[in-house]
Amino acid sequence: KQEVTQIPAALSVPEGENLVLNCSFTDSAIYNLQWFRQDPGKGLTSLLLIQSSQREQTSGRLNASLDKSSGRSTLYIAASQPGDSATYLCAVNTIQGAQKLVFGQGTRLTINP
Amino acid sequence: IAGITQAPTSQILAAGRRMTLRCTQDMRHNAMYWYRQDLGLGLRLIHYSNTAGTTGKGEVPDGYSVSRANTDDFPLTLASAVPSQTSVYFCASSRLAVNTGELFFGEGSRLTVL
Numbered sequence: 001k002q003e004v005t006q007i008p009a010a011l012s013v014p015e016g017e018n019l020v021l022n023c024s025f026t027d028s029a030i031y032n033l034q035w036f037r038q039d040p041g042k043g044l045t046s047l048l049l050i051q052s053s054q055r056e057q058t059s060g061r062l063n064a065s066l067d068k069s070s071g072r073s074t075l076y077i078a079a080s081q082p083g084d085s086a087t088y089l090c091a092v093n094t095i096q097g098a099q100k101l102v103f104g105q106g107t108r109l110t111i112n113p
Numbered sequence: 114i115a116g117i118t119q120a121p122t123s124q125i126l127a128a129g130r131r132m133t134l135r136c137t138q139d140m141r142h143n144a145m146y147w148y149r150q151d152l153g154l155g156l157r158l159i160h161y162s163n164t165a166g167t168t169g170k171g172e173v174p175d176g177y178s179v180s181r182a183n184t185d186d187f188p189l190t191l192a193s194a195v196p197s198q199t200s201v202y203f204c205a206s207s208r209l210a211v212n213t214g215e216l217f218f219g220e221g222s223r224l225t226v227l
Contacts, residue, residue, distance in 0.1 A: 034216060043117075043203055043218040089156070091216070100146070100158040100171055101216060 002027045002094040006104035014112050015082060021075040021107045023090035028068050031093040034101065035064050035075050038087045047088075048075070080111045116140070117219035119204050125225045126194050134189045134222045136204030142217070144210040145187040146171075147179060149200040150221075156203070162187055163210035194226045 003026045013019055023033070032051045036044040048057045048064040050073070056065040063076040073090055087108045091101035120135045138145065147159040158171030162181040176198060178190045187206075191198055204219040 032214070036218075041221075043220045044205075044216075046215050046217065049215050091156075100161060103156040105153075105155045 002092060002096075002102045004090060004092050004102050004104040006088075006090060006107050008107060009105065010108040010110075012110040012112060013080060015080060017080050018076070018078050019080055019109075021077070021088050021109070023073040023075070023104055025071045025073075025092045025102070027092075027094055027096065028071050029095040030068065031095060033064075033066055033073050033093070034091045035062075035073075036089045036091065038089060038106070040086075044089065077109075082111045082113050085109055085111050117204055117206060117217055119202075119219035119222050121222060122220065123223040125227065128195055128226055129193050132191045132194055132224070134191075134202055134204075134224070136187045136189070136219060137185050138187075138204075138206045138217075139185065140206060140208075140217065141184060142206035142208050143184070144207045145181065146205040146207075146216075147177070147187070147189045148203045148205060149173065150203060151200050159189065159202075191224075194224075196226045198224065199226045200224060 005024045007022050030052050034049045035047045038044045050057045050066040061078040066073045087106040089106040091103045093101050117138045143164045146161045148156045150156050157173050159177050160179040162168045165181050165184045168179050202222045205216050207216045
C-alpha cells in the first residue's frame, strides 16, 4: 500500500528566503506526482505535475523535482513571499490500484513579512 | 470560468437525515472523484467514476453512494447521515482515469452532522 509522507508538518520562514518542501513515497511504481496548494477554507489548486519519466518541472518561482527510484520529491520555492503562505500537499498516482491519488498530510507554510 | 462547482458550500444536518452533495464540472473530463478531508487523516477517496455510467469504491465508501448519469454531474449521497460523516467534502475531476494527469478540485462542501 502506497504511503506518502511530508516533512515538516509546518514551516515558518522570513520573507525572501528560498525553501524546500519534502515529499516521500513508499512505492516507486507511479504514473506521476502532483503538488497542490490549499488556502484555508478553500479547495486544492494544482501547482505542478511531474510524470514518472520526468525529473523536474518548473513554474515561475516553483520547481518540483522527482527521484522515483528513491521515492522522493521536493518542491523548491524561490524568493518566498507572504502570499505563498498556505498548506502544500503532494499526491502520488500509483500504478497498482491506480484509481486514486494518495495524498500526503501536507506542510503548512507561513512566510513572515 | 471553467471548473468544478459544488453545492451546498456548507450544511448542518441532523443525524439520520438523507443528504446529497452536488458536483458539476464543465471541462468534459472523463473521471470524477469524491474525497473527504479530515484533520489528521488528510484526503481520503470515497468513490470515483472513470467515465459516465461507471462508478467505483474508494478507500472509505461505507455510508455513501454515487451516480454518474452523464459526463458533467457526480452527486454524492449520504443515505442516513451519522456524526462521523462530519467533514469537508471535495469533488475533483481529471481528463483521464488511468494516469490521471492534472487533478482539478472544487471549493468543497463543509458538512456537519449533529
